Each structure stands twice: as structure tokens, then as C-alpha cells.
Amino acid sequence: MTAFFKPVLWAGFFVLAGVLPASAACLDCHQPHALDESDPHAFLAQQCQACHLGEVDAANREDAHAGMISSPGWLDNAAETCGTCHVDETRHVVEGLMHSGRGMVNVTRHTVGEQDRPDQGDGRLDGLGHTPADSILRKHCASCHLGQPQHQMTTEDPIGSRGGGCLACHAPHETQRGQGHVTLSATVSDQSCSGCHSRSGRIALNYAGLAEVDAHVLDENHPNPLGRLPDGRLVESTHRDVHHQAGLACIDCHTTRDVMGPTGQFNHGSDAVDIQCADCHDNRQPRITEADWPSDLRGQLGRLPFERDPQRRFLTTERRSTPLWHIELRADGSKILHRKVNGGSLPIPPLTEASHPDDGHHDRLTCSTCHTQWAPQCHGCHMDYDPEKEQFDHVAREFTPGSWSDQRWNVHNDAPPMGVDSEGHIVTFVPGMIRTIDHPDWEQTQFRRYFAPLSPHTIGPARSCEDCHRSSQALGLGRGTLEHNGDEWVFNPNQADLQDGLPADAFVDLEGRSGRTTRAGARALTAEEIQRVLNALPP
Structure with a gap:
């Protein structure tokens, strides 16, 4: 990587080492691109080369543009541009999870059977090979990481925005820009987050009360209003997080350190999060x-x-x-x-004692375990690889042989199951995958049942006692009927068993058989724990 250089102080202003203030030669041709006075870099208004490089004193266009960088802040040039002043911040971003995707890569390799653990390995999105797992990441997942050039997927709306390094957050989206130079800002809007964080756990959608649904609901008497995102996905409008209702943006909670780093030492995004509910409320x-x-x-x-x-x-x-x-x-x-x-x-x-009594019975529960209203849950997926077709490779940035297709079904947006994270806390989980997957290199179809801990960002009133202690969904058993028969509890599932003997939407059963998790040390509730929860209330 290019070395980072510290700025030096000259006449009361920071300038790049070895570069004295130049004339406005660039602006002789690019006057509409003069920096707005509100830009935090306005003190560099006469020093275009400080960010864009090039030859400011050149006498002709070709020489002036030699070595010029049109989009400073993309991670392939950030060390030479943003990193000359913002040394630590640039290093943290380059090493951080939003660039490396370490957790996503290692989890994908683990669930496909290519490595033993989901929290160990040398996984990086910019260092993928061509195994089946890496092929999935290349064709389906690697568009989001910050090392990509800034580009659009499916739509010009911010929800389709991908990549861009520093500009992904600190420059306004293309549709928000005027004719002049973009005005950079540390005030990052939710639109900058939505492009990547409206996928997978769909946190950006959840927070705004938008739940992705499948097309079959169009033929049903659906209880919630339906609409389409700019990229065509069908969503229903449902409960939005109370913090969203109060007008809080993502950066009102998430701090510089959990967004920008240093996050290089963490395995997963949830590990890197700095903020907790108690930081504000208690x-x-x-x-x-x-x-x-x-x-x-x-x-x-x-x-x-x-x-x-x-x-x-x-x-x-x-x-x-x-x-x-x-x-x-x-x-x-x-x-x-x-x-x-x-x-x-x-x-x-x-937080008050009246509404949150310290009775010792719920010490292991996180705030969001009780206050989460719903979570996106997909209980059926099939993936298939066709070597005869082509598909865009987000690492190579071109179409290459091999194409992954996927189908999903059994989608629900309601109360998620509980489980135990790697620190022993009771948290909410969602299906990371309940899927079958085919690849011509394998002798048979793979079946996987994995659940992942997720804070869905759908906070609202706390669950009632019955919502946990009498809910088969909350306990991870799936949808169905719980009955107390003599001295024991009996569960009658609504959904048929799959290859592993568990109902299609189950995390665990009353005997303690369970799916796996995408985090080392995390697990479903044990049979003993489920019985304790059920017996905490009179039958």
C-alpha cells in the first residue's frame, strides 16, 4: 500500500507536505467545480491538487491531467488522497470489516464446508479464490464492500449505491449532486447506509418499517400496505423502530469507532458495534x-x-x-x-426500576431481546450453480463463466426466536440459511440449517410474559401449538420436517436437537432451558 503522509502547517493552514499553495489554474477551466464555502475542505479551495493530484502548473490540458485522480477517496487511491491528512481514519477503513468483509467470507466458507469454523480464516473480499464458496461471494455478495469503485446496482436511487471508499459515506449520492463540486460532509445520511444495509439482515429496511415479502402476497388479503422499492423489491409497511419514529438517523446511535474503526481485529460486524442501549438510557x-x-x-x-x-x-x-x-x-x-x-x-x-425490575430472572437478556417487534426470516432457499452460463464477477469486475441462481420461500416478518450468543446472553436469532445447494463438483446436494444472531432494529414496546414463555416461535420451535399434557409439554408444528428431522421453520425441538449457528459459541436454547421458560408461568 502507498505510504501515508502527515500534513504540515504553513501560514496557519494545513497543506500537503511538499506542496505550496498554488494559483487557481485548475479553476480557470473548472470554475463550476469550485469548492462551496460550507465544505470542510474549503481552506483548500485554491489547491485542487491536494486531493486530485495532477500537475497544477502545467501549460496544457494533457500535462495538467497527468496523474490526476478524478474520484479521490476510492480505496485504491485513498492513501494518496484522503490518507495524506486523515491518516488513521483511512488506515482503519482499509483494514476494517466494511472493506474486508472478513466475517461474511469466513461464514460463507464455513457453511459450504470449506473451513471448520466461522470465526477463523484469512477471508477477504479482495482476496477471493474460485472455490464454490468464493464463487458465491464473487457473484452475489462482493458488490457492497468499500473497495469497489462507486457504482449503481439496478437503480440510480441511493438504495442501489455500492462501493466508493470514503465517498460512499462522505459524499452525497449522485442524484443529490448539483453541477458543481460535491460538498463532503461528516453528517452522513441514512441514504448512504441503505445501499448495502438493505440486504442480508435488511437492517436499513427494518429500521424504517419496510419488510421484504414475496409476490404471492399480491393475491392475498394482505393486512399491511404494500409497495415497491426503487430496485423493484416488494415490501410491506409495518412497525418501524421507535428511534426512527423519533427522527434519529443511523449516526445518532452508531459512533465513529464502530463505523470507521478500528474494526480490523473483529470477526463480525456485530462484534465491532460500539453503542449499546444502556449507553443512552442507563x-x-x-x-x-x-x-x-x-x-x-x-x-x-x-x-x-x-x-x-x-x-x-x-x-x-x-x-x-x-x-x-x-x-x-x-x-x-x-x-x-x-x-x-x-x-x-x-x-x-x-431506564426505570418500575418498568425494568431487577429481579435477577432476566439478567441474561439484552434489551433488544424483549423490545424487538419483528425480524425478517426466510425459512426456505435453494441455490444452484450452472457452469455453462455467465454472471458478473464483482471482484474481477467483468462477466465470467459460471452463474449462481437462487429461489426462496417460506418468508415471514414476525417475532424471531431466542438463542444464546457467544457471551452467554439471550438474544434474537434469524435463519441465516435453511437451504439446499447444488454444485457440479459435489456428489450430492448439500442441506444446511444455520441460524444467526441479529439485532433487527425494530425496537418498540416490550414483549409480554406470554410472548416469550408461551410462544413456540420465541423458543425456536417454529410455528405451531404448545400444549401442557399432564407433566410434560407437547408441541405440534405447523410445518413439515426437513432432511434433518426438524420442522422447516425450527431452530430447535423439545428434545434439544437444533440447527447450527454462524457464530462460534452461539447456540439455540437447550431442552432444559426451554422447559424452564415454559414452566416459569403456571400452565
Whole structure:
């Protein structure tokens, strides 16, 4: 990788080492592309070469454009452009999960049987080979990672946006741009997140109350309004997260450190998340002042949405001690969140003993386990590889031989099952895959039943006691009827058994047989745990 260079101070301004302020020669031809004064890089208005390189003093167009970079910030040039000033941030992004896709690669290889564990391996989206698992990733998954050039998939709407490195978040989407130079910003809108995060766990859709459904619902008396996304996917409108209802954008919760890094040491995106519910609603961390501010985040102090005071105290996250600079602590003990994107402010409701009694019975449950309203769940999938067809390879960036097709069915958007994560917490799970898959290199069809822990971002009122203690879905048994027969519980499933003897939508059965998970150390509830949950309420 190209070396990173520190900026140097000249006449009160930061300029690139070895580059003195130049004349506006570039703007003699590119005047419409002058930087807007609101751009944080406006101090470089006369130094186009600071980001775009090229030969600013050249006398003709060809020489001036020699070595020029038209899109600074793509990860193949970020070290020479953004990285000359934003040294650590650029390194973290290049090493981070949104670029490497480490967890996605290792999990895919594990579920196809190419490696033993889902949390170990040298998986990187920019280093894929041509095994069946890597072929799936090349043809279906690698379009999202930040190492891709900025491009559109299926639609010009932001939901189709992919790649772009630093520009993926910090530049407005193409349809939002005027005729001049784009105005970069640290205020990242939800549209910048939606392109990649509306797939797989569909968190961007879930948060806004949009649940993907299959076309057969068009022929049914469907209870919720239906519509289509700009890329053609059919969705129903359902409960949206209470934080979305309150006007909070993604970056109102997710901090610089869990989005940009350092995340290179983590295996999965969920491991890299910094923020937790308690950081806002029940923060018991020591308060900090400006004097305690982390050196790598000093720039945030200039963005405070309230009066700056060296004695003012701030909240920090429990996981990484990241300052929550947009939350104002009032003298009366109340907390006010100032929205970063949508403006305005609102009080943060505190966790109270009256609504969350500390009875010791639910210590293992995370907040979202009780407060999740629904999650996207697909309980049927078949994938098939045809070596005679061609399909676009997102790593090679061209059409190559071999094509993967997939079909899905048994889709539901309702209460998800519970399970145990690798730290022993009770969390919500969704089917990572309940699928069959065919490849000509294999002697027979593979069948896999894997579930994955997911925080669906559909927070609302807490489940009732019965919603967990009497729900076959919550326990992971699937849809059906639970009955208490004498001294034992009996479950009658609605769906037929598959090859492994479990109902099509089940995570586990009453005997303790279960599907696997995509996280090392995570699991379904045991038979003993299920019995304890069922017996906690009178039959």
C-alpha cells in the first residue's frame, strides 16, 4: 500500500507536505467545480491538487491531467488522497470489516464446508479464490464492500449505491449532486447506509418499517400496505423502530469507532458495534470533560450542538469509551439528544426500576431481546450453480463463466426466536440459511440449517410474559401449538420436517436437537432451558 503522509502547517493552514499553495489554474477551466464555502475542505479551495493530484502548473490540458485522480477517496487511491491528512481514519477503513468483509467470507466458507469454523480464516473480499464458496461471494455478495469503485446496482436511487471508499459515506449520492463540486460532509445520511444495509439482515429496511415479502402476497388479503422499492423489491409497511419514529438517523446511535474503526481485529460486524442501549438510557460510566477527550476524536469538540464549556461533562460508551458528544447532560440529571442529521433535540427516557425490575430472572437478556417487534426470516432457499452460463464477477469486475441462481420461500416478518450468543446472553436469532445447494463438483446436494444472531432494529414496546414463555416461535420451535399434557409439554408444528428431522421453520425441538449457528459459541436454547421458560408461568 502507498505510504501515508502527515500534513504540515504553513501560514496557519494545513497543506500537503511538499506542496505550496498554488494559483487557481485548475479553476480557470473548472470554475463550476469550485469548492462551496460550507465544505470542510474549503481552506483548500485554491489547491485542487491536494486531493486530485495532477500537475497544477502545467501549460496544457494533457500535462495538467497527468496523474490526476478524478474520484479521490476510492480505496485504491485513498492513501494518496484522503490518507495524506486523515491518516488513521483511512488506515482503519482499509483494514476494517466494511472493506474486508472478513466475517461474511469466513461464514460463507464455513457453511459450504470449506473451513471448520466461522470465526477463523484469512477471508477477504479482495482476496477471493474460485472455490464454490468464493464463487458465491464473487457473484452475489462482493458488490457492497468499500473497495469497489462507486457504482449503481439496478437503480440510480441511493438504495442501489455500492462501493466508493470514503465517498460512499462522505459524499452525497449522485442524484443529490448539483453541477458543481460535491460538498463532503461528516453528517452522513441514512441514504448512504441503505445501499448495502438493505440486504442480508435488511437492517436499513427494518429500521424504517419496510419488510421484504414475496409476490404471492399480491393475491392475498394482505393486512399491511404494500409497495415497491426503487430496485423493484416488494415490501410491506409495518412497525418501524421507535428511534426512527423519533427522527434519529443511523449516526445518532452508531459512533465513529464502530463505523470507521478500528474494526480490523473483529470477526463480525456485530462484534465491532460500539453503542449499546444502556449507553443512552442507563449510562453508569464515569463522565468525562474536554480534558479527558480522546486525542483521535478531538475534532468532534468543534461540532458540539450546545455551548462549549471546559467543565461540561459528557457520556461515553461502555465498550470503547467513545464520547457521545451530541448528548447534553443537564443540571437536573436529564439527558437531551441533539439529532446530528435531522436537527432538533429530544429528551432521552431513562431506564426505570418500575418498568425494568431487577429481579435477577432476566439478567441474561439484552434489551433488544424483549423490545424487538419483528425480524425478517426466510425459512426456505435453494441455490444452484450452472457452469455453462455467465454472471458478473464483482471482484474481477467483468462477466465470467459460471452463474449462481437462487429461489426462496417460506418468508415471514414476525417475532424471531431466542438463542444464546457467544457471551452467554439471550438474544434474537434469524435463519441465516435453511437451504439446499447444488454444485457440479459435489456428489450430492448439500442441506444446511444455520441460524444467526441479529439485532433487527425494530425496537418498540416490550414483549409480554406470554410472548416469550408461551410462544413456540420465541423458543425456536417454529410455528405451531404448545400444549401442557399432564407433566410434560407437547408441541405440534405447523410445518413439515426437513432432511434433518426438524420442522422447516425450527431452530430447535423439545428434545434439544437444533440447527447450527454462524457464530462460534452461539447456540439455540437447550431442552432444559426451554422447559424452564415454559414452566416459569403456571400452565
